[in-house]
């Protein structure tokens with residue numbers, strides 16, 4: 671079988687790299703010194719990209735250097751790292767990895783919510799630092815009786831809602847449309863949702879349409895008992911406004927898996943005791959990352975053997 675030349679934009683799990691090498695001539699962008707360092711013959715040969723949500727942008731700058739590019743297969747359900755509009759203009763297909771990570775991200779979200787409200791990381795540090803013997807750990811707030819607001823009721827948002835419904839919590843949501851088939855209260859915008867809730871879970875896709883959807887007025891509406899959980903993209907939350915809201919008591923606490931400028935985390939967040947910080951690990955189990963990688967490989971194979979990718983994004 672011919673082995674199409676593809677560009678792997680950032681490292682993937684080893685088994686995924688092996689699967690790519692088995693079917694493709696896989697050029698490692700990070701070993702080659704970046705797009706500008708690719709020899710013209712390699713640029714001409716590249717017909718696919720295996721991209722990675724957790725690494726750099728895939729946009730016109732790269733597309734312009736790869737005249738025969740046909741497909742960008744993204745490792746991640748979010749694809750704000752790929753300029754899908756620029757790809758569509760060039761007839762380049764974009765695929766993502768929906769479905770295989772919903773449960774994993776939902777589990778992590780519940781864990782982060784509990785960790786934030788019950789102050790689990792702080793309690794762990796308390797024990798390790800030998801402080802328990804001196805005085806009991808301060809009592810925490812409770813998850814019970816909370817009104818949960820989910821900003822973005824897609825597949826992951828629904829998986830989070832199902833889990834939290836099992837905790838006997840009242841759930842409301844905001845999304846582009848009311849969904850008649852779900853048993854949760856609907857609010858048309860982020861601010862009215864925040865006004866009705868005291869926990870706001872952010873799980874909308876990143877990108878221009880959702881940038882700073884959670885701003886100072888939304889945080890003010892969430893209120894002084896409010897807890898913000900962000901497991902989507904840092905760009906969705908106005909990070910400066912969030913820091914100010916945590917510092918001045920506009921909201922009580924935050925649990926964050928994502929940041930504006932990853933892997934940089936603002937020093938102000940690191941300094942705060944009412945924040946739990948994770949390093950973008952929503953989908954970060956061995957099994958789920960392997961499943962995501964396999965879907966990247968399968969999308970590329972399906973495109974090059976049948977001309978039909980398995981999970982193209984809407985713009986493709």
Ligand code: DGY
Nearest residue numbers: 723746747748952953
């Ligand atoms: C995704 O799939 O978009 C995740 O954020 C990557 O872990």
